[in-house]
Amino acid sequence: MRAEEREEIVRLPLLAACRPETADFLLRGAFVQRFPAHTNLTREGEKADFLYAVLSGSIELSAAYLDRETTIAVIGAPHTFIVAAVVLDRLYLQSARVMEPARILMLPSESVRQAMRGDAGFATAIAEEMANSYRNVAQELKNQKLRTSLERLANWLVHRDKETGGGHRFVLPYEKKILAARLGMAPEVLSRAFATLAQYDVHVDSATIIVKDWKALEKLAHPDPLIDDETI
Amino acid sequence: MRAEEREEIVRLPLLAACRPETADFLLRGAFVQRFPAHTNLTREGEKADFLYAVLSGSIELSAAYLDRETTIAVIGAPHTFIVAAVVLDRLYLQSARVMEPARILMLPSESVRQAMRGDAGFATAIAEEMANSYRNVAQELKNQKLRTSLERLANWLVHRDKETGGGHRFVLPYEKKILAARLGMAPEVLSRAFATLAQYDVHVDSATIIVKDWKALEKLAHPDPLIDDETI
DNA sequence: ACCGTGACTTGATAAATATCAAGTATCGGG
DNA sequence: CCCGATACTTGATATTTATCAAGTCACGGT
DSSP states (O other): OOHHHHHHHHTSHHHHTSOHHHHHHHHHSOEEEEEOTTOEEEOTTSBOOEEEEEEEEEEEEEEEETTEEEEEEEEETTOEESHHHHHHTOBOSSEEEEEEEEEEEEEEHHHHHHHHHHOHHHHHHHHHHHHHHHHHHHHHHHHHHHSOHHHHHHHHHHHHHHHTTSOSEEEOSSOHHHHHHHHTSOHHHHHHHHHHHGGGTEEEETTEEEESOHHHHHHHHOOOHHHHOTTO | OOHHHHHHHHTSHHHHTSOHHHHHHHHHSOEEEEEOTTOEEEOTTSBOOEEEEEEEEEEEEEEEETTEEEEEEEEETTOEESHHHHHHTOBOSSEEEEEEEEEEEEEEHHHHHHHHHHOHHHHHHHHHHHHHHHHHHHHHHHHHHHSOHHHHHHHHHHHHHHHTTSOSEEEOSSOHHHHHHHHTSOHHHHHHHHHHHGGGTEEEETTEEEESOHHHHHHHHOOOHHHHOTTO
């Protein structure tokens, strides 16, 4: 592992609060690897061998049931994924696939558990990471149970616009097919939802979104910090 | 706090793995309180002042949006709730209401965070608690996104039957109205779903459920450990 | 014992969402 | 530059779910 890469890694929220010797211990068994798009990193049901952290690129987490499949979340740097399975030494509940070509840090799961037992700072960082993940998925559950598909799309657009600087013009970060799965609807429904949003002056040109009447969109969306704000 | 009550508390998964002095420290600021049914313990949006653990009784966690409301989960002993908000010192994302009269342990949230920083065993226990909660919500999200309402009910029955000893006969632990919200459907839909299950030899007499043809129900439900098994 | 409230059910209907099919557009590889 | 695969859109339709309304029933409080 190169020195500058090591620098980058110990700045991750996960490692920033642990003792130097814990970081040493963890990084001894760790490695960083680059993966091209579409690589499958984990499949749900497998044993949790590694904790993964995204250094760059993005990862799609998905789950399947019978012949159905859905996207649970899309993760980017500097976040981790499938930490819960590692902490509990259980099976992955989700599959992880590389979306944008990614650099991934992999920590052997047994080392992680051992480091937790020995370093309260690290264990706390893991707990905080888990708490964040918990809140994100709890918010997503509220999103699913309390909103219609049109409302979920409208809120996603409002949120994405803020995230990209509030220019009221941005490009979708991934395929509409994946966005549809992420929002919990069939691709055809997403297509029609975009068509409906034309009434609210939302213009869609392939992957580019232009929000001409911000107020109208926000009124439709009714964003709620307790569902949409990840840092509340 | 009585000695036997203290005994009971330090056996909670949360405290079982921490150092004696950490338990002392935590229990110094803690108290146990009995609450009658329907008491509101927290409201979503409030600051997280306490970590709650259920010693007996049960708690309903719910969330609202506009004029809608849903039940996120129902918690019993020896589980905790709203730990994530405490760990991160943020706002509660869910409201908690007493369902069955309950004895609740309350730990001041600042003490919890302080204890985590000082005791790796306790921080690890919190991380494990969070990991369990995370997996439960993630499973619930899969349940919502990948199944129809009839399938959710069928699986809930299968699961509940196993939980209560597999006698193929049990009593609903709470009102159908709440069950409907828990399963993500309108009460009328639940009513009709029960009616549909008559075809599968599921008999409903007010709150008593009798499953006459277990195989038929299980075939309809298609239970999946990665969605339904909390300990996988 | 009576009353009133609220849970539960059932019917009728509307709205939301999924599915199937067909056509167009787009994009990467040869 | 062309081809084939796949994403995306749109229409028609089916299924799922919600809503509104009315009636029954059970229960707690007076």
